[in-house]
Amino acid sequence: MSQTRDLLLEIGCEELPASFVDAALRALPDLAKKRFSDLRLAHGEMIALGTPRRLSLVIKGLAERQPDLEEEVTGPPVRAAFKDGAPTKAAEAFATKLGCSIADLRRVETPKGEYLVGTRRETGGAADALLPEALVAIASAIPFRKSMRWGTGEFAFGRPIQWIVALFGDRVIDLELAGIKSGKTSYGHRFLAPGAVEIAAAGEYVDVMRKAHVLVDPEERARVMRERLLAAAKEAGGTLIEDEFLIGENLSLVEEPHVIVGGYGNEFLELPERVILEVAKGHQRYFGVRGSDGRLLPKYLSVVNTALHPENIRRGNDSVMRARLSDARFFYTEDLKVPLAERRQKLAGIVFQKRLGTVLGKAERIERLARELGLLLQLPEATIMAAASGAHLAKCDLVTLMVGEFPELEGEMGRAYALAQGVSPDVANVIREHYQPKGAHEATPKSDAGALVSIADRLDTLVGCFAIGLSPTGATDPYGLRRACLGVLRTLLDRGFDLRISDAFRAAYDGYASVKLDLGPAELSDKLGDFFNERLRGLLAGELPGDVVAAALGVAAERPIDVRARALAIAQLDAATRASVGEVFKRATNIASGAPIGEPTPPRVEDHASEIKLYEGYISLREKLAALRRESDYGAALREVAAFAPLLHQYFVDVYVMTDDVAVRENRLRLMRAIAETCATLAKLELLGERKDA
Numbered sequence: 001m002s003q004t005r006d007l008l009l010e011i012g013c014e015e016l017p018a019s020f021v022d023a024a025l026r027a028l029p030d031l032a033k034k035r036f037s038d039l040r041l042a043h044g045e046m047i048a049l050g051t052p053r054r055l056s057l058v059i060k061g062l063a064e065r066q067p068d069l070e071e072e073v074t075g076p077p078v079r080a081a082f083k084d085g086a087p088t089k090a091a092e093a094f095a096t097k098l099g100c101s102i103a104d105l106r107r108v109e110t111p112k113g114e115y116l117v118g119t120r121r122e123t124g125g126a127a128d129a130l131l132p133e134a135l136v137a138i139a140s141a142i143p144f145r146k147s148m149r150w151g152t153g154e155f156a157f158g159r160p161i162q163w164i165v166a167l168f169g170d171r172v173i174d175l176e177l178a179g180i181k182s183g184k185t186s187y188g189h190r191f192l193a194p195g196a197v198e199i200a201a202a203g204e205y206v207d208v209m210r211k212a213h214v215l216v217d218p219e220e221r222a223r224v225m226r227e228r229l230l231a232a233a234k235e236a237g238g239t240l241i242e243d244e245f246l247i248g249e250n251l252s253l254v255e256e257p258h259v260i261v262g263g264y265g266n267e268f269l270e271l272p273e274r275v276i277l278e279v280a281k282g283h284q285r286y287f288g289v290r291g292s293d294g295r296l297l298p299k300y301l302s303v304v305n306t307a308l309h310p311e312n313i314r315r316g317n318d319s320v321m322r323a324r325l326s327d328a329r330f331f332y333t334e335d336l337k338v339p340l341a342e343r344r345q346k347l348a349g350i351v352f353q354k355r356l357g358t359v360l361g362k363a364e365r366i367e368r369l370a371r372e373l374g375l376l377l378q379l380p381e382a383t384i385m386a387a388a389s390g391a392h393l394a395k396c397d398l399v400t401l402m403v404g405e406f407p408e409l410e411g412e413m414g415r416a417y418a419l420a421q422g423v424s425p426d427v428a429n430v431i432r433e434h435y436q437p438k439g440a441h442e443a444t445p446k447s448d449a450g451a452l453v454s455i456a457d458r459l460d461t462l463v464g465c466f467a468i469g470l471s472p473t474g475a476t477d478p479y480g481l482r483r484a485c486l487g488v489l490r491t492l493l494d495r496g497f498d499l500r501i502s503d504a505f506r507a508a509y510d511g512y513a514s515v516k517l518d519l520g521p522a523e524l525s526d527k528l529g530d531f532f533n534e535r536l537r538g539l540l541a542g543e544l545p546g547d548v549v550a551a552a553l554g555v556a557a558e559r560p561i562d563v564r565a566r567a568l569a570i571a572q573l574d575a576a577t578r579a580s581v582g583e584v585f586k587r588a589t590n591i592a593s594g595a596p597i598g599e600p601t602p603p604r605v606e607d608h609a610s611e612i613k614l615y616e617g618y619i620s621l622r623e624k625l626a627a628l629r630r631e632s633d634y635g636a637a638l639r640e641v642a643a644f645a646p647l648l649h650q651y652f653v654d655v656y657v658m659t660d661d662v663a664v665r666e667n668r669l670r671l672m673r674a675i676a677e678t679c680a681t682l683a684k685l686e687l688l689g690e691r692k693d694a
Helices: 018-038 089-098 129-140 200-213 220-235 242-253 267-268 272-286 310-336 340-349 359-374 380-392 400-406 412-420 425-433 450-465 481-495 501-510 521-541 545-553 560-571 575-592 609-630 634-653 661-680
Strands: 004-013 048-053 052-063 069-077 106-110 113-122 161-168 180-183 186-187 197-198 258-263 287-290 296-304 350-352
Touching: 004 186, 004 200, 004 350, 004 481, 018 048, 018 129, 018 242, 018 359, 048 220, 048 521, 052 129, 052 200, 069 089, 089 113, 113 258, 129 161, 129 575, 161 180, 161 186, 180 609, 186 425, 186 450, 197 200, 220 242, 220 258, 220 287, 220 296, 258 634, 267 296, 272 287, 272 296, 272 310, 296 310, 310 380, 310 412, 340 359, 340 380, 340 412, 340 575, 350 359, 359 380, 359 501, 412 425, 425 450, 450 481, 450 521, 481 521, 481 560, 501 521, 501 634, 521 560, 545 560, 545 575, 560 634, 575 634, 575 661, 609 661
Parallel strands: none
Antiparallel strands: 004 052, 004 161, 048 052, 069 113, 106 113, 186 197, 258 296, 287 296
């Protein structure tokens, strides 16, 4: 059995941008797995480590030798390998490739004819001999958004390479990259331990670097950063405002995280809280601190790469933070001088999409569509009025100074300005909420009025873009239409809005009456409906079995809230029950396809008992399902179907549907169709039990 050792490759370089480090660490394990798979070298866990000054790969338990290889190889067809009984160049080349004589080759009959077959034998090589080339190849393949060349060399990397550590256990792997030869020497933290650090063995790497103030493991670095942030916030008299984005951003900017508490003065607290946090986050990557009363403290936490001279760092940070906040306060004061509603006409100067018009045109369509959707949903008049008023102001903050400087504050500033200018909170909240949800996992609007405008905004974009041929293709989705569609669906489901999406499409389409579109309303509705169904399938498949989702979407997919209700009801049946229901209804549905028109009549007295029981069961089921559907009690309806399924199964055991008696056969076919159609309003039952990919 082959012995194993740990492997270490560390590429030391000048400071890499955070995005370069993140991308490289994501790519390294896959690059290494492919290379070592090709080399037939067994290994354990592959770990990518890194900081701004180094990218490292640690492979646990790498085999010291390849296993010996013995495999059957198919060569050329016999007709090409021999001519007049003599071997051709094809046969000779194949034998040479395998390292054997032509006499060692065998003839094997295959579906494609007779072929030559031989055995390739290869003694496994030592890892020491294979690793230099492999590690150079892995390092060369690390992806960077933009690479550099330096000196007179042609090798390209994210930043100039300064040192290389390559160890297999305690042995140095001799290799050269960009003119730098490998060794055991790494370097500690640039400020806290700037000297050389000797790595005696690959397995000691993480511990040795930790002592040199370099936390090469990103998970450890993140944990230490969070601990120090929490402690610093407590020391500052508050609690940390946690932000995963900032953790991630700072993670690849430091080798050992240290935290400095800074301040910016109480006078800036007159700004909306989100403005202060965005200034700290967007420009400086600082964390906010909240007091025990829940209000923002005039303090921030900055993550820095050194514990040396913290006062100097704090003074510089404070100066920058105050300057940024002074600018924000100027923008805020100037913006408040103009009522939000008076800015609306300036939206005519912003292009939404060159064929679909301006943002003002879009704002007008959203306002109209929000009213239409409210009427379709039969929402209270007060809700519809709040939605329309909010929609009227929703885009106005796009032309403010603050949003011009901080685009990520769109909606937030509109709400803040509206409240400051006396707009009612229910209307002001619509301005912020109509941008929600901003991501797949972010919250949907909390109010019905905000939800109406959120849906109207996204529907307007979806209908307009699809109608001029801008639907997503492959991975390309420049207008974020998949995200917009998911936002509509999530909002409908979260708010419990029972909206028929084809009605919503038509209402949105009517808003483009003055715009020349490529698709008519019917064609648009079909195409966009398919798009919505696929997104709804993916959304539901995240929480429900695939066969359940397929069955629920198979019929009546126009109302997302109804699709989910039916899917949840189906999911209450256990997997075995679903499979048995699916099997028997698949047979019934297939047979029903040949049924003549008309209703089934009761079986004759002399007919089989199973036929009589099935008909009586069908009549009872039909009445029960009609009542339960009126009440939308899908759970009870599906339980009735599950209880009926054994009758149908026994019928197929006892009765031959396709009898020679034409009248009897046709009546049995009508019964199959009646059963299938009665249950088809609940789900496409024949899909239950089938394995469906999410």
